Amino acid sequence: xxxxxxxxxxxxxxxxxxxxxxxxxxxxxxxxxxxxxxxxxxxxxxxxxxxxxxxxxxxxxxxxxxxxxxxxxxxxxxxxxxxxxxxxxxxxxxxxxxxxxxxxxxxxxxxxxxxxxxxxxxxxxxxxxxxxxxxxxxxxxxxxxxxxxxxxxxxxxxxxxxxxxxxxxxxxxxxxxxxxxxxxxxxxxxxxxxxxxxxxxxxxxxxxxxxxxxxxxxxxxxxxxxxxxxxxxxxxxxxxxxxxxxxxxxxxxxxxxxxxxxxxxxxxxxxxxxxxxxxxxxxxxxxxxxxxxxxxxxxxxxxxxxxxxxxxxxxxxxxxxxxxxxxxxxxxxxxxxxxxxxxxxxxxxxxxxxxxxxxxxxxxxxxxxxxxxxxxxxxxxxxxxxxxxxxxxxxxxxxxxxxxxxxxxxxxxxxxxxxxxxxxxxxxxxxxxxxxxxxxxxxxxxxxxxxxxxxxxxxxxxxxxxxxxxxxxxxxxxxxxxxxxxxxxxxxxxxxxxxxxxxxxx
Numbered sequence: 001x002x003x004x005x006x007x008x009x010x011x012x013x014x015x016x017x018x019x020x021x022x023x024x025x026x027x028x029x030x031x032x033x034x035x036x037x038x039x040x041x042x043x044x045x046x047x048x049x050x051x052x053x054x055x056x057x058x059x060x061x062x063x064x065x066x067x068x069x070x071x072x073x074x075x076x077x078x079x080x081x082x083x084x085x086x087x088x089x090x091x092x093x094x095x096x097x098x099x100x101x102x103x104x105x106x107x108x109x110x111x112x113x114x115x116x117x118x119x120x121x122x123x124x125x126x127x128x129x130x131x132x133x134x135x136x137x138x139x140x141x142x143x144x145x146x147x148x149x150x151x152x153x154x155x156x157x158x159x160x161x162x163x164x165x166x167x168x169x170x171x172x173x174x175x176x177x178x179x180x181x182x183x184x185x186x187x188x189x190x191x192x193x194x195x196x197x198x199x200x201x202x203x204x205x206x207x208x209x210x211x212x213x214x215x216x217x218x219x220x221x222x223x224x225x226x227x228x229x230x231x232x233x234x235x236x237x238x239x240x241x242x243x244x245x246x247x248x249x250x251x252x253x254x255x256x257x258x259x260x261x262x263x264x265x266x267x268x269x270x271x272x273x274x275x276x277x278x279x280x281x282x283x284x285x286x287x288x289x290x291x292x293x294x295x296x297x298x299x300x301x302x303x304x305x306x307x308x309x310x311x312x313x314x315x316x317x318x319x320x321x322x323x324x325x326x327x328x329x330x331x332x333x334x335x336x337x338x339x340x341x342x343x344x345x346x347x348x349x350x351x352x353x354x355x356x357x358x359x360x361x362x363x364x365x366x367x368x369x370x371x372x373x374x375x376x377x378x379x380x381x382x383x384x385x386x387x388x389x390x391x392x393x394x395x396x397x398x399x400x401x402x403x404x405x406x407x408x409x410x411x412x413x414x415x416x417x418x419x420x421x422x423x424x425x426x427x428x429x430x431x432x433x434x435x436x437x438x439x440x441x442x443x444x445x446x447x448x449x450x451x452x453x454x455x456x457x458x459x460x461x462x463x464x465x466x467x468x469x470x471x472x473x474x475x476x477x478x479x480x481x482x483x484x485x486x487x488x489x490x491x492x493x494x495x496x497x498x499x500x501x502x503x504x505x506x
Contacts, residue, residue, distance in 0.1 A: 026482075030474050037470040038197035038209035039136060041143035044189075046150050053189040055141075059466045061190025064183045066401025066465050067394045069386040072323040072330075073173060076194055077210055079473055080403050081326050083171035083304060088194035089214035094156060095195060096218040099127045099148035128220035132208075134200040143196070157188045167315070172304040172322030194469070274350045276360040276429075282368060283343030290336035290375070297329045327382050327399065327406045334404070334484070335375050341488055342371075342422050344495050345450060349429025352443055352498060357428040364425065370418045377414075378407035395465050402472060404480055405460050412460055419454035426450050446494045452487040459483075 040059070044052045065071065065087075074084030103123050104112050115123065127148075135144040145153065163170050164178040178184055197209040199219050212221040303311055304322040346364055350356050377397075384390050385398020385408065395401075397408040405412070426447060433443035459478040463471060 026478070030478075033470055033474040037468050038193075039138065039141070040193070040468065041136060042141040044143045044145055044192075046145055047147060052145055052150060052153065053185070053192075057186050057189040058193045059190075061186035061188070061193075062469065063465045064178070064187045065190055067385065067388070067399065068178060069323045069327060069382070069399045069401060069406070071401055071403045072326040072406065073171060076469060077198065077213060077473075079476070081323070083301075083308075083322050083326065084173075086214060087191050088198050089216065091156060091188075091191040092195035092198055092214065092219060092221075093216055094159065095149065095152040096127060096131065096216065098152040098155065099130060100124065100218070102148045102151065103127055103130070124218065127218070131199045131219050132201050134203060136200070149192075149196075153188065153192050156191070157185055160184060160188055160191070167317040167321075168308055170308075172308045172317045172325075174317055174321050177321075274356040274360075276350055276356060276364050277347050279361045279364040279368075280343045280347045283339055283346070283371075286368075286372070287336050287340045287343065290332050290339065294329060294332035294336065297325050297332060300325045301329055321386070324383055324386055327386075328379055330404055331379060331382070331406060337484075337488070339371065341453075341492055341495075342367075342419075345422070345426050345446075345491070346429070348446075348495060348498055349426050352430040352439070352446060353432040355432060357431075360425065360428060363421070363428075367418060367421055367425065370414065370421070374407075374411050374414050374418065378411040381408050381411065382406055401465065402476060404484075405476060409461065412457075416454055416457050416461075419457060423447075423450050423454060442494070442497065446491075446498065449487065449491040449494050453483070453491060456483045456487050 040055050042055050044054070046052060065076075070084075070087070071080040072083075073081055074090075075081065075086040076088050078086060080086075100112055100123055103126050104110060104115055104119075107123065107126075108115060108119055112120070112123075130146060130148065135146075136142070137144075161178070161181075161184050164173060164184075165176045167173055167175055170177075178187065198212075198214060199208050199216075199221060201207060202209050207224045208221065211227060212224055215221055215223065300311075300316065300320060301322065303316070304325070308317075308322070310316065346367075350360070381390070381397045382399040385394045385400075388394070390398040395408065396410045399406055400408055400412075407415075430443045430446060433439040434447075436443075456478065459475040460483075462475045
């Protein structure tokens with residue numbers, strides 16, 4: 001009897017060490033985000049102590065930002081869509097311009113246009129010092145706005161009301177999209193807080209809470225030395241780590257990664273499919289439909305960039321505003337990719353296991369029905385949500401507001417449950433292979449990669465509409481870069497291995 005070829009245990013050890021090291025850093029960064037997030041003041045007051053707005057206004061403004069789907073129009077601290085402006089950067093730059101005018105009038109009795117070069121330099125330096133100074137008192141949780149900051153805040157309420165009223169200037173939002181004066185004031189308060197966090201120096205540091213992002217020399221926001229250092233080190237670590245892996249793999253031959261000699265007899269034969277494999281065909285049809293819809297929606301978004309005021313004489317923003325098109329574009333991409341991976345796993349599971357589990361077809365069909373409900377329900381809910389047709393249930397069934405995680409929380413829960421059921425179906429399919437010493441390794445890896453998909457979707461539910469923006473962006477990072485770009489790609493790598501060397505493993 002031919003002795004089974006074995007992989008070196010160092011492959012497994014290396015993976016475990018890499019996971020421990022990587023997740024230690026990620027968990028530490030998540031904890032630091034909770035500790036070092038920009039403070040939310042209880043009260044923002046004028047130099048005379050007059051209350052301007054409160055913490056409740058800032059959080060209410062964040063909810064306005066989310067329920068109207070504005071993260072699919074512009075960005076906050078660089079996170080979001082790029083059709084509209086970065087709201088934090090736009091507010092900050094307008095504040096700087098207003099402050100320069102006020103300081104120039106106070107010091108020299110004229111506007112910016114009447115200053116000499118030396119006078120302009122002096123004004124710019126004073127404005128930078130004015131805005132960089134952190135006037136937040138952590139003991140009273142009170143933030144003091146200077147006179148230029150107070151005046152700019154009041155003027156910018158009008159500015160943003162104008163922005164949200166004209167589709168030609170806001171990249172295709174509906175006409176008079178946000179009309180409620182109270183909501184406009186709350187939204188402006190939220191923008192004001194994000195701008196303050198972007199410019200005010202962190203206590204004891206020569207840079208802001210956002211590490212001087214966005215770049216704006218007028219307020220003194222320039223890249224820090226740490227930004228250059230860690231950007232360079234991250235690139236060096238990536239290239240160095242890749243080189244090390246390739247060197248070890250190519251130099252040493254005791255790791256056990258050898259091809260099997262002899263003729264391979266694949267068990268996935270053309271034209272021969274189990275009942276559950278045949279049942280997955282409708283998944284692949286759905287993938288094609290979703291991909292086509294995404295391409296069409298993408299064309300609409302591209303047109304908004306070229307001509308946001310109209311679509312060949314038709315006001316497209318009345319029917320399909322840009323922010324809902326971009327929402328659907330991202331969600332359709334996630335849905336067709338996830339559906340392709342799910343269906344591919346279901347198709348390969350019986351081949352890996354070697355036999356068809358009982359009632360597997362029923363499970364495949366039920367999961368498909370649940371998937372259709374989530375896709376249709378979430379896309380429809382997002383459209384209803386941004387049009388304020390779901391009332392206080394917008395967060396649960398409408399547009400949650402966070403880019404890439406736009407679908408309502410209820411649809412998120414159903415998606416996570418569906419992925420859990422999918423893992424159970426995969427386990428039933430590949431279970432026989434895990435009892436076979438020759439197939440155990442690849443079957444187990446296939447299962448572990450599948451389990452990671454619903455597991456690492458859970459951070460999408462670690463926040464609400466009133467969670468701190470920095471905290472939410474941390475968990476969004478986990479979803480975008482770990483769930484989509486990490487474990488989904490790990491799973492598809494296992495699928496490719498099974499397809500390419502299927503005769504060896506199955």
